[in-house]
Structure formats: structure tokens, C-alpha cells
Amino acid sequence: MTTDQVLASLQELSNPAIAEHSARFFKTGKGQYGEGDKFLGIRVPQVRAVVKQYKSLPLPEISTLLHNEYHEVRLCALLMLVTRFKRKHSSEQQAIFDCYMENLDQVNNWDLVDSSAHPILGGHLFDKDRQLLYHLVQSRNLWHRRIAIITTYYFIKCGDFTDTLALSKTLLADHHDLIHKAVGWMLREVGKKDHDVEYQFLKQHYKAMPRTMLRYAIEKFPAETRAQFLAGTL
Structure with a gap:
């Protein structure tokens, strides 16, 4: 199970028309909050299906995905972390939290924040x-x-x-x-x-x-x- 397999699965789902719409919706123009972000054109339920398929991907591989230029790849990686965090024991949750914090600058649009911050950071910090x-x-x-x-x-x-x-x-x-x-x-x-x-x-x-x-x-x-x-x- 590798990043190349994940990327191939996501690429198969890409849709140029959806990508164009997403680029407008997430304000990727010059001077806008999502300036320069790129999209494959994949709907969120499709991304979640890929997450389910590769949910056991090692953390270093997930970290690599978080640095991908495509928005949906970063979303996929974050949802992998969320899925893993909810299912793992406390020692593994610490590693997931650390991975999230090390890659915090890659959580760089509102949907990426909203889908990951409260389950991972909130879940980790609740009793800390x-x-x-x-x-x-x-x-x-x-x-x-x-x-x-x-x-x-x-x-x-x-x-x-x-x-x-x-x-x-x-x-x-x-x-x-x-x-x-x-x-x-x-x-x-x-x-x-x-x-x-x-x-x-x-x-x-x-x-x-x-x-x-x-x-x-x-x-x-x-x-x-x-x-x-x-x-x-x-």
C-alpha cells in the first residue's frame, strides 16, 4: 500500500468540469484565500471511498500526500488521519496528532480545516x-x-x-x-x-x-x- 496507489485511485476519479467549478468555489484566483490551489475534480463521497480503501496507509506516506499540490489529495490524507485517530489507542493518537501538527501548513482551506481540526486536535487536547x-x-x-x-x-x-x-x-x-x-x-x-x-x-x-x-x-x-x-x- 503506497502513495502511488492512492494517487492512481484518485486520478481515475478526476473530472475536469468539477475541477473547474471547485477552483472557482474555493477562491483560487490571484489575491483570493485559495490562491494557486489545484483540483482534480473529485466529489467528497468519492474521496471518502478512497480513504476507506487505504485507511491503513503508514503515517509517513500520509505525510507525503499532505504535501501534494492537489486539494483532494490533501483532503484524502487528512480524512485518513481522522479515520485512524478515531480508531487508534492513545499512543497511536499521539503519533497522528504529531503528524497533523508537523503538516499544519498543508491544512490550507476551510474544508480541510473543518473536516480535520476538531476530531484530531479537539480529540487530542480535550483532556490536556x-x-x-x-x-x-x-x-x-x-x-x-x-x-x-x-x-x-x-x-x-x-x-x-x-x-x-x-x-x-x-x-x-x-x-x-x-x-x-x-x-x-x-x-x-x-x-x-x-x-x-x-x-x-x-x-x-x-x-x-x-x-x-x-x-x-x-x-x-x-x-x-x-x-x-x-x-x-x-
Whole structure:
């Protein structure tokens, strides 16, 4: 089982029309957040089928795939890590976490972040020191900052909101729309578990929030409450 076999399986699934659409969807133009990324044109369920076929690929081989120029190859490698992390014992989870961190700069688009950060980093850090997230959230790298907040999705699902709220507060002044959306999404997830926790956080900070962040955060609120937040009348 080698990287060449994985690459051959993925190449067989490539579709130029889908690749062209994906390049537009993931903003690969000059000056856009995905500038220069390349696509084979493979749908996510097809990538997952390849992951299932090669889920036992050795970690060094997965690391090699993470440095591939094609987006779907990197996604495949990350989903392999996620699959392995969920099934392995703690000693092997440490190795998977280390592999992820060593290749963090290859997690370089929002779908790559969102599919891997919370199951791997969240799963690893849940019962450990989480200072890493407070380092990442200060990064100039957009994807590192998104990784920091999305990692807390794992904690939210376990009923732990502390880091989500702290990191959200740090990111209130962030300039990037993809961070605004991520923070709003995580706050909305907090609200699904405990409405009052989200409501009180928003009541304290909503006037300083970027509009997109606020809209994402209040999406599940009653219409009247949403209107009050948006009008600044709470």
C-alpha cells in the first residue's frame, strides 16, 4: 500500500468540469484565500471511498500526500488521519496528532480545516493543556486561526464552552470573513447545547462583532430576538 496507489485511485476519479467549478468555489484566483490551489475534480463521497480503501496507509506516506499540490489529495490524507485517530489507542493518537501538527501548513482551506481540526486536535487536547490553541489564534496565518476556533467544536459537543468563548472574544476584531463565519458557527453550536450561555456572551459582545459573525451566531434565535440583535436594541 503506497502513495502511488492512492494517487492512481484518485486520478481515475478526476473530472475536469468539477475541477473547474471547485477552483472557482474555493477562491483560487490571484489575491483570493485559495490562491494557486489545484483540483482534480473529485466529489467528497468519492474521496471518502478512497480513504476507506487505504485507511491503513503508514503515517509517513500520509505525510507525503499532505504535501501534494492537489486539494483532494490533501483532503484524502487528512480524512485518513481522522479515520485512524478515531480508531487508534492513545499512543497511536499521539503519533497522528504529531503528524497533523508537523503538516499544519498543508491544512490550507476551510474544508480541510473543518473536516480535520476538531476530531484530531479537539480529540487530542480535550483532556490536556490547550495553550496551543491560544498560540494558533494569534497567528498571521488565516488557517491557523480558523483551526484554533474550529478545534473547539469537539469541546462544545462534550459540553465544554470555555475555550470557544475565550477564543471567540480574541477573534472579535479579526479582519477575515472566514473567521467571522467560523466564530459565528461555533457560537451557534454553543447555543444548541446551552442557549443561555450563548445569549449572555452575545449580549455582552454583539455590538463589537462583525455583522457576518453575529448573523451566523443568531441564526437559530427567534425572529424577534434576531431583529433586536441586528438593530442593536438589546
